[in-house]
């Protein structure tokens with residue numbers, strides 16, 4: 848079952864309903880790998896799992 852979360856895409860510079868595609872440990876801290884749903888972007892990046900990165904602006 849895919850997991851989605853609203854996350855600010857650093858490439859699109861707007862909030863996307865990203866899909867969780869995996870996890871990674873960076874510097875000993877667990878991160879979630881999310882992918883932008885925009886077909887022209889499809890960026891995959893790592894976010895801190897405990898910090899919802901909702902757009903403030």
Ligand SMILES: [Zn+2]
Nearest residue numbers: 856859883888
């Ligand atoms: Zn994007």
